[in-house]
Amino acid sequence: xxxxxxATVTVTAPARLHLGFLDLxxxxxxxxxxxxxxxxxxxxxxxxxxxxxxDVVGPDSERVRRHLETMQQWxxxxxxxxxxxxxxxxxxxxxxxGTQLALSVATGIRRLHDLxxxxxxxxxxxxxxxxxxxxxxxxxxxxxxxxGGHGKKAAAAPIISRIPFPEDWRVLLVIDRARQGLxxxxxxxxxxxxxxxxxxxxxRICRQVLMRxxxxxxxxxxxxxxxAIKDMQRVLGDHFAxxxxxxxxxxxxxxxxxxxxxxxxxHGMGQSSWGPTGFAFAPSAxxxxxxxxxxxxxxxxxxxxxxxxxxxxxxxxxxxxxxAGPSQTSTAVG
Numbered sequence: 001x002x003x004x005x006x007a008t009v010t011v012t013a014p015a016r017l018h019l020g021f022l023d024l025x026x027x028x029x030x031x032x033x034x035x036x037x038x039x040x041x042x043x044x045x046x047x048x049x050x051x052x053x054x055d056v057v058g059p060d061s062e063r064v065r066r067h068l069e070t071m072q073q074w075x076x077x078x079x080x081x082x083x084x085x086x087x088x089x090x091x092x093x094x095x096x097x098g099t100q101l102a103l104s105v106a107t108g109i110r111r112l113h114d115l116x117x118x119x120x121x122x123x124x125x126x127x128x129x130x131x132x133x134x135x136x137x138x139x140x141x142x143x144x145x146x147x148g149g150h151g152k153k154a155a156a157a158p159i160i161s162r163i164p165f166p167e168d169w170r171v172l173l174v175i176d177r178a179r180q181g182l183x184x185x186x187x188x189x190x191x192x193x194x195x196x197x198x199x200x201x202x203x204r205i206c207r208q209v210l211m212r213x214x215x216x217x218x219x220x221x222x223x224x225x226x227x228a229i230k231d232m233q234r235v236l237g238d239h240f241a242x243x244x245x246x247x248x249x250x251x252x253x254x255x256x257x258x259x260x261x262x263x264x265x266x267h268g269m270g271q272s273s274w275g276p277t278g279f280a281f282a283p284s285a286x287x288x289x290x291x292x293x294x295x296x297x298x299x300x301x302x303x304x305x306x307x308x309x310x311x312x313x314x315x316x317x318x319x320x321x322x323x324a325g326p327s328q329t330s331t332a333v334g
Contacts, residue, residue: 008049009112011104013316015042015089016096016138017171018273020232021131022206023149024197024239032157033149035209036096036134037165038142041173041309042089044100048108051082058085060101067105067126074125077113092180094272099135102126104316107333111318117333120156131191132273133157140333142314144217146209163217165311170288172266174258174278174295175305176251181274190243190274197239205232222283226267229281233270240274250275256300264294282308 015038022033046064056065064083072078083105089097106122109115123129123136133147137159144165147157208228216224237248249255249271258269258278265287266280282288288308295301316333 007112008047008321009108010045010047010319010321011108011111011316012043012045012319013089013100013104013139014038014040014142014312014314015044015100016135016272017277017279018094018096018132018134019229019270020205020236022146022209023202024194025199025202026149027199027202030149030151032131032133033147033206034132034134034157035144035146035213036132036138037144037171038138038312038315039171039173039309040312041171041307042095043087044085044089044097044104045087046083046085046104046108048081048083048105048112050112051080053080054082055080056083056085058083059088060085060091060097063098063101064105067102068109070126071106071109071122075109075113075115077109081109081112083108090175090177092183092274093175094181094275094277096135096138096273098183099123099128100139100316102128103136103139107316107318111320119333123156124154129156133159137162138315140315142312144311146214161214163214164313165217166220166222167310167313168284169222169311170282170285171309171311172261172280172282172288172292172295173305173307173309174254174261174280174301175307176254176276176303177305178303179251179276181250181276183274187274190240194239194243201235201239205235208232222267222281226281229268229270233268237271244275249278251278253300253302253304254278257295257298257304257306260298260300261291261295264291266291 017037019035089095091097129136137145146161148160213228244250261280268281295306
């Protein structure tokens with residue numbers, strides 16, 4: 001009797017930049033809303049197959065195991081699974097590691113068992129996207145997305161805009177590996193402890209996004225796009241400063257490096273989520289390398305990881321293989 005070929009599924013998900021919230025006030029009935037960008041500077045990649053017992057190896061193995069157990073219970077799946085985490089986005093660095101990891105596990109087990117994909121529903125089941133919905137939208141489609149925040153429904157924040165990121169533009173990442181951004185219970189406490197967000201500040205940010213950043217991106221105008229992101233980051237940074245040691249940046253070294261990049265001609269400086277990762281934009285690969293070289297040789301950047309990466313206009317990729325033969329299929333999530 002011929003044995004049924006065994007299958008493996010590999011999910012690769014991009015890191016993301018959280019460029020800022022739209023409305024922390026919520027006075028119109030919806031709160032948060034955010035703008036985010038998929039990038040190639042880091043990724044989560046895991047491979048899954050059925051096994052006699054569950055075994056998870058690689059970075060973030062405990063988180064993967066918890067997500068796997070939750071999904072198996074929800075989907076009513078018995079049996080074990082072997083999961084190898086081949087790469088992981090750095091945790092608590094402001095690059096969306098938690099959401100991308102959770103959705104990678106959920107997508108992997110669904111594809112392995114020929115079940116329909118449901119990133120938005122699985123995000124709620126795995127307790128992701130409680131504030132920003134950008135990471136979910138970026139997992140599905142990549143590019144630059146805007147989510148419309150949370151209303152009365154217990155659902156993922158809807159994606160209300162998605163625009164491709166220009167392929168010739170570059171993103172400079174400034175990473176401080178010695179620090180972590182707020183996360184977990186501390187993050188929740190921080191939001192509770194913040195003062196009320198002024199209506200005027202929310203209006204200013206929404207105007208910058210709708211009437212400046214998005215049209216500039218559509219017209220490939222980096223100067224205007226960067227100016228809009230920089231302004232909204234300034235407003236948000238001042239609001240979050242009391243929870244970040246009185247600074248707009250979790251890492252003073254990252255802040256100093258971004259100031260240097262600003263003076264050197266970079267665009268749109270800011271901090272992704274709670275940091276400590278900072279970012280800036282450049283119009284070309286050559287200009288980005290020039291700026292990165294200047295930053296790396298600046299004394300304020302000692303100990304920082306400075307990278308040049310691109311925006312990604314695709315979401316997570318899923319590859320299924322049958323190990324007993326040559327059959328292989330690759331698909332995008334969205």
